[in-house]
Amino acid sequence: MSEERTEGERLAELAKRRGYFFGASGAYGGAAGFYTFGPQGAALKSNVEDAWRDRFTVQEGNFEIEAPTIMPEPVFEASGHLDGFDDMLVECPECGTSHRADHLIEDNTDLEDAESLPIAEVEDLIAEHDLQCPNCGAHLAGEPVEDFNLMFETNIGPGSSTPGYLRPETAQGIFVEFPRIKEYARNSLPFGATQIGRAYRNEISPRKSIVRTREFTQAELEQFVDPERDEPDLDSVRDVEVTLYPATEQGADDGEYVETTVGEAVEEGIVGDAWIGYFLGVAQEWYERVGVDMDRFRFRQHLAGERAHYAADCWDAESEVDGDWIEIAGFAYRGDYDLSKHGEHSDDDFTIFRQFDEPKTVEKSVVDPDMSVLGPEFGGDAADVQSALEELAERDPSAFEDEEVSVTVGGETKIVDADVANFRVEEQTVSGEHITPHVIEPSFGVDRTVYTLLAHAYHEDEVDGETRSYLSLSPAVAPTDVGVFPLVSNVDELVDRSEALVDDLRESGFSVVYDDSGSIGRRYRRQDEVGTPFCVTVDRDGLEDEGPDSVTIRERDTARQVRVPIDALVEELRAVTSGERAFDDLVEAYDLVAPGADS
């Protein structure tokens, strides 16, 4: 059958030829890591996004936001991307090649983990050891070492006084807006916020078609929960079967998958957190619905060293293409890391007030210093003395038993009369406490999902001794719902009726392609190749036979056809494209048209 081209090569060729995706800006030589989605690809991607939105936003009762792709520098100082997302590069003065400065040091000295050293020290080390360019041998001493940050930098407004960055993940847009989002959620956990949008990373080396690009689309859900109180609806996915590849199995070459159910995986602790387990189950069903080949799909647990330091547990959804596993989604338990960071760096409140079941009465030691005494006595230090007293009251109430109490302010001991401090123990009613919600983050790569769907949908078979290639895309995501053809194009009545049908179907909400060129077989193959699930053909038999006018509906994957009255067409197409009915049901209900029977 097909020669030795890989799945990826066939896919790239089909994608270019049929308008799924192609390298962007080709007229000017192109730009690595950027792709344009053509008419088919844009429609497919949009359908994938809609399907994701329906499942992870609408069905979950979450809400979607759309944050800017550019955010000011402090956002990324808080998130850690500014410090933790860069490499140290040194450029050779002779040949102009760039090298990882930390790697040069590690390779040529006994030092390890040079990445964590300050830049000045790295420069000193290069001079001290007289390191040379690995490419041309030139001496690198004295050359500046620069940070290469993987974020795209820009300036907000004129001048360069306000640096901004293109977000490297959509998530920060949600975290940053948490204070407002929580108001919208009426300050009650749990709730989830989603976002579908672009993210940008100035990758050193973009690879593998649309799998690793510099601009890509993510669909992310940030599920905010109270770690002590909130539980997912695990029952709804308890019996969903999943293929797991736990960290413990990945050490050996012959590590084995664990075939189990979501419920068991959580109960046995293979998946450490119920929320993660829940989303694995939801994702499993969603991927199946949009058309991922589940025999080429698994959930892989991150190894301990691979995990971000804040992630308690992390699983990836992976799909297989050309024998390689590619990460198409990540499921991370991020704890309170992100919200805490933004809480520390900004003035806003990133906590939620959690009421106790019953208000608690607590005894609290307080002071209420007489500032009319402290003021004149301590001058500018008065306020500091006050807060030192408050702090001492909480820490050591016994200090107020004597007539005088001493506190240390700015290295000096200050003596205050106990009367002036006005120490007392109060009963306070506390109705709750502020907590920082924990976050479970299912994060989907939309482009990689599209890539997987195309790769898994690509099939070849034989029809009448000829090879045929077709995309078995799910009707849920296929760019076009239905093709409409007159069986032959030189009969006006067939053409007119076909065109009228196109209008009807479009008004009914279908995405329709009309085609009357060449032979009918060629038109079928064309639609097969772009994955249109159904074709409707208007023929003379259907108009001239006794009974109501009828047309044929052809199923893409099997090339079977049934004859359906035109009056029932919209209803039946809606049923089969929504998945409500299988084509087999139509075969039961209507006459099967045998290929070539009429000729």
Next chain:
RNA sequence: GCGCCAGUGGUCCAGUGGUAGGACAGUGGCUUCCCAAGCCACUAGCCCGGGUUCAAUUCCCGGCUGGCGCACCA
């Protein structure tokens, strides 16, 4: 970023120091009542820059883009 390989119509390829040919696809027409048929006509190409040369798509250098391996992937 490093190393190896590659870049010719829309796609996949052949070829040449004197500016190119096929297959498939596409368009128009003829034919056609069910699966890439046939006939006629047409559209359309040597990645970019520099060098060598009378002459470069071809040879050399650089760049860009792509593939693979390494590295990277917070």
